[in-house]
Amino acid sequence: MRELFPRDLGPQRDRLFAALTHVVTHLEEPRLAHYLGELGRDHRKFLATPALYTAVGASLLAAFAHASGPAWTIEAEKAWTEAYGRVAELMTAGAAASEEEGQPAWWDADVVGHRRYGDDLALLTLRPRRPYPYLAGQYASVSSLHVPRVWRTYSLANAPRPDGTLDLHVSRVADGLMSTALTERLRVGETLRLSTPGGALTARTPPGKPRTYIAAGTGWAPVRALLEEAAEDEPELEGRLFVVARAKEYLYGKPDAERFRSLIPGLHVTYITAAPRRPRDQATERLVQALRASVNWPAHDVYLAGPPGFLGEVAEELEELGTDPARVFHDTLPAVGRFTKRPNTHAEWLIEPPPLHWHNPDARAPREV
């Protein structure tokens, strides 16, 4: 099975450990079955067949027995055998259901547009070769021949269009294999592969209720898709939009945001960047000041997208300002680039679990609806 995996197995180790930990810590939760079904659907992109699930289970149990020594009791072996059997059963059932629904294991999409903004940003337009069904605000897991067998998630930056094309906004991450390939090496005419859309940062505000959209960096992508949908479905909405970027040159969404301002007259738009020569995170401080100066938070639904550290900080601030935490919608994202602190041992992992580095179909769901 080695050839199914990318060259660097480090992230794979973290993902498997994260998935097993997720299963162990959510055993009592009814949603676990749904989660595993979705994970199974998504695993079709890896060509995971039932026989491979069996082989993985046998290897996993042998590895547990080897590593656990005397702690590997008959009870432990029985419990893990049952648990893995159930996990494999739910995942393969999810995959089978997706196949029965006629869903492909992946969608090939031709690159029809590639625009660069500065050194670090690329706006891609793709044309999937068959219809790609998704909702505004969702993301796709993407793979490119430039980095074989690596998959990364990117938000879809537009509401579904009649011609089926999709936009992705890619910010180059230092040392990021995929983001560097997509910004620097990808050319029009090449093909990318997309797997099932995921995430639930989708519109869920009842008509007439005010809402706030907050986007930082390429977090603009899903917010842009939501606004495009709202401009069509609910142009009378009352709301506010904060667009945050590390510097003025990175406010690439401004022309579109201005368009939404004119299409949705009740949308109040604020742009926030760090002051010249100040570190990029100063923009977050400025945002927090602007949020404190705004009123009526308990009435608002909030849609939040941006870097993981940003999401945490802003969600906390919103709660302090009186927003109902159940009405702050954001995806849980893997930390990338300079904010990643990878634990080196399992003990560290358990003491301070890192943000998950994997495609978790549930991870982007809003906290509670």
Ligand SMILES: NC(=O)C1=CN([C@@H]2O[C@H](COP(=O)(O)OP(=O)(O)OC[C@H]3O[C@@H](n4cnc5c(N)ncnc54)[C@H](O)[C@@H]3O)[C@@H](O)[C@H]2O)C=CC1
């Ligand atoms: N659905 C979502 O929530 C989406 C999230 N993203 C994430 O957004 C990020 C985009 O990166 P770039 O565009 O390069 O953004 P960036 O690195 O330019 O950051 C934009 C702004 O976010 C704030 N920020 C960044 N890190 C922070 C931290 N640790 N604490 C507080 N504030 C922080 C700063 O104000 C900064 O100016 C990626 O991490 C990506 O995964 C991207 C698309 C969709």
